[in-house]
Amino acid sequence: MKNPVAIAVSWIGAYLVLILLPLLILLLYPPTSNEQRSFWLEFSVALGFIGLAMMAMQFALTARINRIEASYGIDLILQFHRYTSIVAFFFILAHPLILFIDNPQTLQLLNFIQAPWRARMAVIATLALVAIIVTSIWRKELKIPYEPWRTAHGILAVIAVGFGLGHALGVGNYLGLFWKGVLWTGIALIALWLLIYVRLVKPWLMLKKPYLVETVIPHQGNVWNLVLRPRGHEGIRFQPGQFAWLTLEISPFRMREHPFSIASSAENSERIEFGIKAVGDFTNTIKDVKPGTKAYLDGPYGVFTTDLYENTAGFVFIAGGIGITPIMSMLVTLAERDDERPLLLIYASKTWEDITYREELEALKNTLDLTIIHVLREPPEEWSGETGYIDKELLERYIPKRPATRNYFICAVPKMMDQVEVALHELGVPVTNIHMEHYNLV
Numbered sequence: 325m326k327n328p329v330a331i332a333v334s335w336i337g338a339y340l341v342l343i344l345l346p347l348l349i350l351l352l353y354p355p356t357s358n359e360q361r362s363f364w365l366e367f368s369v370a371l372g373f374i375g376l377a378m379m380a381m382q383f384a385l386t387a388r389i390n391r392i393e394a395s396y397g398i399d400l401i402l403q404f405h406r407y408t409s410i411v412a413f414f415f416i417l418a419h420p421l422i423l424f425i426d427n428p429q430t431l432q433l434l435n436f437i438q439a440p441w442r443a444r445m446a447v448i449a450t451l452a453l454v455a456i457i458v459t460s461i462w463r464k465e466l467k468i469p470y471e472p473w474r475t476a477h478g479i480l481a482v483i484a485v486g487f488g489l490g491h492a493l494g495v496g497n498y499l500g501l502f503w504k505g506v507l508w509t510g511i512a513l514i515a516l517w518l519l520i521y522v523r524l525v526k527p528w529l530m531l532k533k534p535y536l537v538e539t540v541i542p543h544q545g546n547v548w549n550l551v552l553r554p555r556g557h558e559g560i561r562f563q564p565g566q567f568a569w570l571t572l573e574i575s576p577f578r579m580r581e582h583p584f585s586i587a588s589s590a591e592n593s594e595r596i597e598f599g600i601k602a603v604g605d606f607t608n609t610i611k612d613v614k615p616g617t618k619a620y621l622d623g624p625y626g627v628f629t630t631d632l633y634e635n636t637a638g639f640v641f642i643a644g645g646i647g648i649t650p651i652m653s654m655l656v657t658l659a660e661r662d663d664e665r666p667l668l669l670i671y672a673s674k675t676w677e678d679i680t681y682r683e684e685l686e687a688l689k690n691t692l693d694l695t696i697i698h699v700l701r702e703p704p705e706e707w708s709g710e711t712g713y714i715d716k717e718l719l720e721r722y723i724p725k726r727p728a729t730r731n732y733f734i735c736a737v738p739k740m741m742d743q744v745e746v747a748l749h750e751l752g753v754p755v756t757n758i759h760m761e762h763y764n765l766v
């Protein structure tokens with residue numbers, strides 16, 4: 325199956341089948357006991373089953389499985405992960421709440437000292453889930469740094485799903501013994517495999533393909549280009565605009581990695597360059613990285629690439645600040661491929677001095693049919709170009725008169741991307757022609 329829409333739809337179909345499978349088996353093989361069970365009891369159990377299956381599926385959604393990722397892009401998958409986790413949370417929470425209302429005697433199961441293990445496991449799983457939801461939605465407000473949050477997130481997820489499965493098996497009231505065994509063992513094994521794959525197999529594969537830092541080049545806008553060379557292998561083949569997770573100096577097993585768009589040409593996988601803006605703990609250290617330092621890459625990922633739109637008449641790029649990096653990769657690749665299509669870059673920066681890759685972009689005009697419009701928030705006095713923010717009026721002045729003939733790539737801070745997306749829609753650009761890369765995954 326080559327059609328990308330059909331592939332994307334079939335992944336959603338597979339997801340629905342997998343989360344509804346426990347319910348289906350429950351319907352096909354109803355409980356064998358003779359006891360009279362109320363509708364609400366059955367309903368609450370059904371919600372619990374679906375919620376647990378959805379939680380187990382989160383391991384697949386976050387395992388960066390290339391085939392799934394290539395259909396949607398990682399930001400969309402993580403958004404799906406966020407929303408489905410919240411839905412699963414409410415299903416799982418509704419499961420005991422309905423039970424307690426239907427049969428208040430079941431409230432005794434909350435007595436942690438006296439309750440049977442299957443109930444204790446449910447309480448632990450639910451508490452882990454509450455902790456996951458609270459720390460994920462309000463991570464920034466709670467001032468939890470990304471790295472410890474991510475470690476805790478993984479541990480809590482294993483507890484929530486592990487104890488949830490333990491609870492489902494412990495209750496044992498549902499499904500014929502055989503099917504119950506097959507189903508939950510299967511789910512547990514898949515979740516375990518995904519965990520092993522992410523924690524051990526992937527880092528091991530990365531360890532076998534190291535890179536060495538060749539040099540670090542300073543650029544305007546507090547940006548440092550980290551140049552890597554593959555050591556003992558050919559390097560990753562990527563499409564311009566894609567990104568990779570970078571680990572520096574430490575073993576990939578420690579999983580302290582950061583995502584960065586590749587800024588260099590996709591025609592040269594032997595010299596991979598990242599443009600990194602110093603904004604925090606990790607990115608502030610880039611300028612001091614010594615040549616010869618070991619690096620590891622997990623990638624490439626992403627669907628933000630001109631390569632997927634070969635038949636378009638031309639491209640419009642809209643960048644804000646460090647959002648220029650994937651666009652730089654697309655431009656240098658198009659230049660190396662002698663692409664002759666018209667290209668427009670609308671690039672927002674704070675000041676003239678802040679414009680990252682200003683000279684390099686200017687030089688690309690010699691090989692490409694490239695128009696560059698700089699938009700400055702704090703322009704110098706003599707500036708006669710565009711100022712302020714990129715809005716509908718500004719876009720209307722520059723984008724082609726028949727806007728649907730181009731594909732548009734936007735990479736900037738979320739607020740700017742949202743505004744530009746709305747403005748492009750209003751100017752008649754179809755939704756299928758607008759592509760965005762989000763730098764704020766979490």
Ligand SMILES: Cc1cc2nc3c(=O)[nH]c(=O)nc-3n(C[C@H](O)[C@H](O)[C@H](O)COP(=O)(O)OP(=O)(O)OC[C@H]3O[C@@H](n4cnc5c(N)ncnc54)[C@H](O)[C@@H]3O)c2cc1C
Nearest residue numbers: 470581582583584585599600601604605606607649763766
């Ligand atoms: C697809 C993608 C491509 C990116 N490309 C570039 C690029 O080309 N150039 C560039 O300068 N920046 C890029 N970024 C942003 C870059 O990943 C963050 O600026 C960097 O990870 C911040 O780390 P820090 O420790 O220096 O800052 P911190 O102050 O620790 O973090 C600042 C914010 O960055 C995010 N962040 C921090 N650590 C991680 C992590 N390990 N994984 C994911 N997000 C994290 C969190 O939202 C955090 O609140 C990209 C992000 C994504 C998602």
